Amino acid sequence: MSHFHQTAEMLLPEAASTYAPQVDRLFWAILWITGFFFFLVQGALLLFVLVYRAKPGRPAAYLHGNTLVEIIWTIVPAVILLFLTLASQKVWAEIRFPKQMPxxxxxxxxxxxxxxxxxxxxxxxxxxxxxxxxxxxxxxxxxxxxxxxxxxxxxxxxxxxxxxxxxxxxxxxxxxxxxxxxxxxxxxxxxxxxxxxxxxxxxxxxxxxxxxxxxxxxxxxxxxxxxx
Ligand SMILES: [Cu+2]
The missing domain is CATH 2.60.40.420 (Cupredoxins -  blue copper proteins)
Structure with missing residues (x-):
């Protein structure tokens, strides 16, 4: 096991049930995805605040919107959420559906x-x-x-x-x-x-x-x- 994984596993309580590793895998997947986008968005925000800050003689730009960009930022999260939903659903059913209980x-x-x-x-x-x-x-x-x-x-x-x-x-x-x-x-x-x-x-x-x-x-x- 890599050093990173050992450190990461220390952040969670030890796993002592059969389905704990599946729950943990979901946890880490969600944390990595949301973490990646958190830093991406916050970084972009910071960059834009600096680059496009008010400067003497530079008029404010008027943007009506951009259909292509809006379609992309709607579809990408939708696909990610759909993927997470399907992955979670499998684990949830195994743990919580009375019919699937051993x-x-x-x-x-x-x-x-x-x-x-x-x-x-x-x-x-x-x-x-x-x-x-x-x-x-x-x-x-x-x-x-x-x-x-x-x-x-x-x-x-x-x-x-x-x-x-x-x-x-x-x-x-x-x-x-x-x-x-x-x-x-x-x-x-x-x-x-x-x-x-x-x-x-x-x-x-x-x-x-x-x-x-x-x-x-x-x-x-x-x-x-x-x-x-
Ligand atoms: Cu109580």
Whole structure:
């Protein structure tokens, strides 16, 4: 890997989900394109301000417009935007379209409330809200290498479930259950940050994600159940 790429990757949180690299590629593509045009336009602006500034004896020019130039500066951004839309759409569909979500190995429900994350696993019967459910507060454990379906709910106001390393950010809206899926690619410890200002305690609405081998995950579930 080149030195540049190492430096660039340090600007983003580490990638810990299967689709994180695709999201990052889009991010960099958009940043490079918009960055290039930003400097191009600002440079031209500066140049024009200097070159065409008021000078004694030089009358202001009257320009009615230039159809050719206008067509070019409309078509070029349109083509770029179309390209970005198509590229984004593919990734978006893979991550967010329920029909394209992989069959989950594990399901978990996350109920946000001021100011905590209530986490619920369905237990052996795979049904939520039954006696064998396993519940925790602010402690989300996931097995590495297995698709997990996360149901996102809210008890009170709008929160947002955000795990930067997974490249997942999903609003938790009262009355509107939503779902995301994630497959962790490495074992580690990450944070859930609430990404929607949800009240005075918003700053301390923090959860913890532990990704671990499936065996350890199952052990943790059993332990958590036993300690309930
Ligand atoms: Cu919140």
């Amino acid at each position: 069959t989950p190995a594990v399901q978990v429900e996350i109920l946000a409330e001021q100011f905590a994350w209530n986490i619920r696993y369905p237990g052996p019967d795979n049904q939520f809200n039954t006696a064998d459910d396993i519940t925790t507060i602010n402690q989300l454990h996931l097995p590495v290498g297995e698709p997990v379906l996360i149901k996102v709910l809210s008890k009170d106001v709008i929160h947002s479930f955000f795990v930067p390393e997974f490249r997942v950010k999903q609003d938790a809206v009262p009355g509107l259950p939503t779902q995301v899926w994630v497959q962790a690619t490495r074992a580690g410890q990450f944070e859930i940050r609430c990404a929607e200002l949800c009240g005075l305690g918003h700053y301390r609405m923090r959860g913890f994600v532990t990704t671990e081998p499936a065996v350890n995950f199952q052990e943790w579930l059993a332990e958590t159940k036993a300690n309930e």
